[in-house]
Amino acid sequence: MADENTFSELALPLFEGETTGHSCPRPQTKTPSYLKDHRKRLRERFVQGGANAMPDYELLELVLFRAIPRQDVKPLAHRLMKTFGSFNATLSASTTRLSQVAGVGDAVICELKIVEAAAHRLARSRIMQRPVLSSWETLLDYCQTAMAHRETEQFRVLFLDTKNTLIADEEQAQGTVNHVPVYPREVVKRALELNASALILVHNHPSGDPTPSQADLDMTAQIQRACGVLSITLHDHLVIGKSQALSFRSKGLLA
Structure with a gap:
């Protein structure tokens, strides 16, 4: 006996515009009217009041x-x-964790990740090729958007030119929930490749607490020494928590 897919294929016309005598159209599932009304109201409220007019859910x-x-x-x-x-x-959230929630399939994950990517790209466009030291709050907003809610540690380097304009933003390493491997030699090597004159280091703490660890302090000191040898300025090291960021410079942790 042919399976359902076979019958569906047999029912298709052989050429565009051709009909078959035995095709049976499948019933179309209609959206209930109460759902249409609910969706319409939500969309209208969003258009009129923006995101601030709506709770997260x-x-x-x-x-x-x-x-x-x-x-x-x-x-x-x-x-x-x-x-x-x-x-x-x-x-x-990672695609693995999202897929573990009942009702979440590939289509839902795709839509969520499209919105995430759009948010990151928009935030990034506001700082690229611009003097970041005079747009510090915008830089912090970008780092929070890109890193605050990550489930594992990520280490990024922002490379600046002689005018402190951001010329590159690169992820150097990914780690675990409480550690990310960083190699000062690779950081400085990449700065030379880009002809960068200054750096800003950024990494996140998935725990939410931006207080730097001893390993963070030691790694920063190593990179600063390597930069000093090559006349590259280390402006700051930002640690991104869930709701706030810590600046090594403002805390007096950079020599």
């Missing part, structure tokens, strides 16, 4: 509408919020 609903077009996504939005704690943390 409703903002998630708006994102989920595209991935799940004919189902009530409010329960899934609440599950995601309960699992990850916030809209930002949900977007930043």
Whole structure:
């Protein structure tokens, strides 16, 4: 006996515009009217008031509408919020952890990661090729957006030219929940390749507490010594927590 897929293929016309005598159209699932009304109200409220007019779970609903077009996504939005704690943390969650939430499939993961990528790209565009020392708050916003909700440590280097304009933003290493391997030699080597005159180091603490560890202090001192030999300025080392960032420079931790 032919399976369902075989029957579906047999029912298709052989050429564009051709019909078959035995095809039977599959019933189309319609979106219930109450869902249409709910979605319409949410979209109108977002257009009129923006994101500030909506709690996190409703903002998630708006994102989920595209991935799940004919189902009530409010329960899934609440599950995601309960699992990850916030809209930002949900977007930043790994695909592995997202897939473990009931109701989350490839389409949902794709939509969430598109929004995350758009947020990162927008934040990054505000600092690239611009003097970062005079736009410090914008730089901190970018680092928070890109790194605050990551589940593992990431080490980035921001490379600046002689005018302190950001010429490159590169991820140097990824680590575990409480450690990331950093090689001062590679950091300085890359600075020379880019003809950078100054650096800003950035890494995150998934625990949320930006207090630097002794390993952070030692690694920073090593990079600063290596930079000094080559007349490269180390402006700062930022440690990104969940809701705040710590600056080595402002805390007097850079010589």
